[in-house]
Amino acid sequence: MENRKDYFVIALVALAHGTSHFFQMVVAPLLPLIKEDLGVSYAALGFALALFYTLSALFQPVAGFVVDRFGARAVLLGGLALQALGVGLIALTSSYEGLVIGSAINGLGNSVYHPSDFSILNARVGARRLGYAYSAHGMAGSLGYASAPVFAGTMAVLLGWHAALLAASGVGVAVLFLLIVNSSKLAVAREGTVHRDAGDVRVLLAPPVLLCFVYFAVYAAGLVGLQSFGVTAMTVQFGVSTALASSALTAYMIGSAAGIFAGGFIAARVPRHDIVAASGLALGSFWVLLIAIGAAPGGGLVALLALAGFSVGATGPSRDLIVRASTPPGATGKVYGFVYSGLDFGSLAPPVFYGWLMDHSLPQGVFYTVFALTTLAIFTVLQLPGRTRVAPT
Numbered sequence: 001m002e003n004r005k006d007y008f009v010i011a012l013v014a015l016a017h018g019t020s021h022f023f024q025m026v027v028a029p030l031l032p033l034i035k036e037d038l039g040v041s042y043a044a045l046g047f048a049l050a051l052f053y054t055l056s057a058l059f060q061p062v063a064g065f066v067v068d069r070f071g072a073r074a075v076l077l078g079g080l081a082l083q084a085l086g087v088g089l090i091a092l093t094s095s096y097e098g099l100v101i102g103s104a105i106n107g108l109g110n111s112v113y114h115p116s117d118f119s120i121l122n123a124r125v126g127a128r129r130l131g132y133a134y135s136a137h138g139m140a141g142s143l144g145y146a147s148a149p150v151f152a153g154t155m156a157v158l159l160g161w162h163a164a165l166l167a168a169s170g171v172g173v174a175v176l177f178l179l180i181v182n183s184s185k186l187a188v189a190r191e192g193t194v195h196r197d198a199g200d201v202r203v204l205l206a207p208p209v210l211l212c213f214v215y216f217a218v219y220a221a222g223l224v225g226l227q228s229f230g231v232t233a234m235t236v237q238f239g240v241s242t243a244l245a246s247s248a249l250t251a252y253m254i255g256s257a258a259g260i261f262a263g264g265f266i267a268a269r270v271p272r273h274d275i276v277a278a279s280g281l282a283l284g285s286f287w288v289l290l291i292a293i294g295a296a297p298g299g300g301l302v303a304l305l306a307l308a309g310f311s312v313g314a315t316g317p318s319r320d321l322i323v324r325a326s327t328p329p330g331a332t333g334k335v336y337g338f339v340y341s342g343l344d345f346g347s348l349a350p351p352v353f354y355g356w357l358m359d360h361s362l363p364q365g366v367f368y369t370v371f372a373l374t375t376l377a378i379f380t381v382l383q384l385p386g387r388t389r390v391a392p393t
Contacts, residue, residue, distance in 0.1 A: 003126075006125045006129050010121070010132070010136050012182055014140035016175065017117055017141050018141060018143055018144035019083075019175045020080070020113045022147060022168070023172065024145070024148070025148035026087065026164075026165065026168045029153050030152050030153075033156060034099065038099065048099050050348070052103045052104070056107045056110040056111045056341075057345045059107075060112075060114065060337045061334065063075060063079070063337050064115035064333040064337020065334045066333070067112075068119075068331065068334050071188055072116040072117075072120045073186040073187050076120070077180060079111065080172060080175065081109070082109030086102045086105030086107075087168050087169045088165070089105065091165035092166070114336050114341075115337035117137060118323075119336065120186050124185070124186075131263075131266075131321065132264045132265075132268060134267065134316065134320040135260050135267070146250070151164075151168065151171075152164050204335065204338045206328075208326035211326075211383050213341070214342065215381055216339055216340060216346060218346060218377045219346065219373070219374070222370040222372075222374050225351075225354045225366050225369055228351045230245070230249050230305075230366065231245040233363035233366040233367065236361075240297070244301070248301040252309035255306035256310065257309075258310055260313040264317045266314060270318070273318035274382055277315040277318045277381045278381055278382050281375070282375075284308045284311035284315075285374035288367055288370050288374065291367045323335070326339075350369075
């Protein structure tokens, strides 16, 4: 019975996380249609997207403090409601200002998930099943990313971009209703033992917490290179079609989801989470290096990126357990909010550098940079607490 309760909580939190990733990606595939309809430049559209990530990055640590003070459940439900509202406003707008406002609201909503989700999982799920919980959480996020372009593109072809985003907003409302109906499963009692610095920002300056933040920032700086310029770099460096290059990037995302699934079982059985994370990152960087040196052009790109996605994805649950081991009692929300904001901060500036590489006809530089950043992440994770607090079964 206890197992069933745990798995239901895991399913609810994973669904919320997948929906957040769905909302992150659902607007981008429609930008050509939005550009034509609103009569604005791609630079202006890029500003709206950058605003989303900027607000998400800035408010994620704030959301962590709010979670610790007022509880994770209300913050999670509020964030999902904001995202559904933001995307709904974009769907209904006929002006650029409406797009910017909707993107800002969407970004604010996106800031709540990591502190809320991990606070709920850590409090409601048995310690021996946390590896599986983190696996489901990460895998749902990858599937949310993968489903958004398909959903948005199909709906836009059938009904136009306004209706596509309105339908996406409806998906969020449906998930929000499901979570509200089962909100008792998401309630988290205040932790009995509170770290003496738990109410102070100084808890975020502890070396393990700062290293977790740096890890996520470095990891994201590499990932955003694949997401933003990977397809373009492959078409220029190898002369492959956009369709093949896009398929290779999709293979990375699918491989990542599969790796996260496998990583849950690994994390539950291997107590040295630092070694698991470092090994997966090393393998992932190796596959990307092969792409950079041109070892497998053409169809080989699909295989190499699938392997890279699987290798890095498999580190996810172990990585999340490392963050848990670095978190003082009573500070779960603020620590998770702070360290996971590294994903957003790490994604802000690097696309400019990747674009500079492409402007200077250095497409291989994109992959060399991803390789270097992934390798650098290994050295951060090896400095962190690597053993689980509870022996796995």
